[in-house]
Amino acid sequence: MPDQDVNNLERRCPRLGSDISFRYCLLSGEDDGPCFKILDCWWEYFDVADYLRQNMPAAAFAELIRTAEQPKNKIGSIIDIARRAQEKTS
């Protein structure tokens, strides 16, 4: 599927609860990378894994897979964000 067509695809984001484009998912993760749920959300629409594998640096793709597979422990994440915020402002 051509890039432009892919970027314009839309679906409901289960995290936001509103419609977003595939392009948004490519840029809404940590450090402006793909959202950790991008594979989850788009596999039913097109071969998103193959698309990303071909369009991302190999290391970044491997990192995305790793991030997607690891659980987000809320309590741990909250403590981590709080610690970083306090460090930045102290």
Next chain:
Amino acid sequence: MEERKILLREDEMPRQWYNILADIAMNPPLGPDGKPISPDMLAPVFPMNLIEQEVSQERWIDIPEEVLGILKIWRPSPLVRARFLEKALGTPARIYFKNESLSPPGSHKPNTAVPQAYYNKEFGIKRMTTETGAGQWGSALAFACAQFGIECKVFMVRISFDQKPYRKSMMATWGANCVPSPSMETKAGQAALEKDPNTPGSLGIAISEAIEAAVTDGSGQTRYSLGSVLNHVMLHQTIIGLEAKKQMEKINEYPDVIIGCAGGGSNFAGLAFPFVYDKIHGKQIEIYPVEPAGCPTLTKAPFVYDHGDTAKYTPLLPMHSLGHAFVPPPFHAGGLRYHGMAPTVSQLANEGIITPKSVRQRQVFEAGVLAARTEGIIPAPETNHALAVVIEEAKKAKEEGKEKVILFNWSGHGLLDLTAYENYFAGNIKDIDLSDAEMSEAMKVFADHPKPQNLKTAR
């Protein structure tokens, strides 16, 4: 005349929440040093009275009168016999649902927003912060804070802020200050805007802003609030199931099957946990959390200790998860992801006390549309997941000729989520299956991980 709604009087409302931590064995969440997280690590983020609930082992926790007073705005919620859905399915099953769409913001979320606002006020907190995507949780907290006179600040992901004007209007009507995230009010927001002034934002940035706004308030009078996953959130939601038990007793019914959608876990836990208590104590009952087939974290992923982030800052937690080395094959990437699930729900699935089910997107919306056309309420997309399994079970009862009693949670209405239905009607939703062979391959990556104890709750 056939009875349709089973109602409780206000003086029959449950006076205590049920805390499942008293009845199940849990592996503790571990910090980066491998030691359990302590309550003081959470003190800058949440008020201590809520932290105490987060870690409490007490089975029953009193619901304060002030909280009950606010919950009475819409509670007790009716237990409804879905007679029209039963008729459409031609099933001998008797289907009941708790109608949680009747709360002021339209979902189950205020069941925890109200007590959270109360406990913050009791602790001397003047201002609460949170993040929201499309605004369901933000509106619930805005409503709750209005009831207790607490200032409420909501960081709403900018793309949703622009797309969902009604949600921000709801929050403003309840007096909350809802700003698009990233904002210039926090360092996290400033950094994001510096990179790209036109950024649509993300949940990650909004969460960072909300937590930063809480923990860097020098007055110490601001705290953060979360509407899912955490133990105290599950606790507050149990009022749903506790009411349902009383309502079923009134008509001499008891469910054979309990069904709820399990995203973060709170609407499922709210209905199911009081019945899990019964099951632990010997009742024969099937309990099904339902999740999208795209990411069946409980149905297929193994139970392991894993980190929450790649840098390994976050603690090791016992969870259903896949490892890092797995590369999803084309068209099979979904179904193999972990996404945040309450640890208590994960534990119950691991012990086999509850039995996760997964459903596919088209089936989900088919169910939602049938429910809307029979029972009248347009369900939230999340509720449709539960409905899909309700319909499966009702059809199974028909095939088996069994008069099964099915109870599920109608967790919210979908009136602010109609685009999802539009996409279904436009044929934009497809179904694709996964293979078990790929799952087996994925599980090999845990060879080097520490293994949580497969704890079993005494029964």
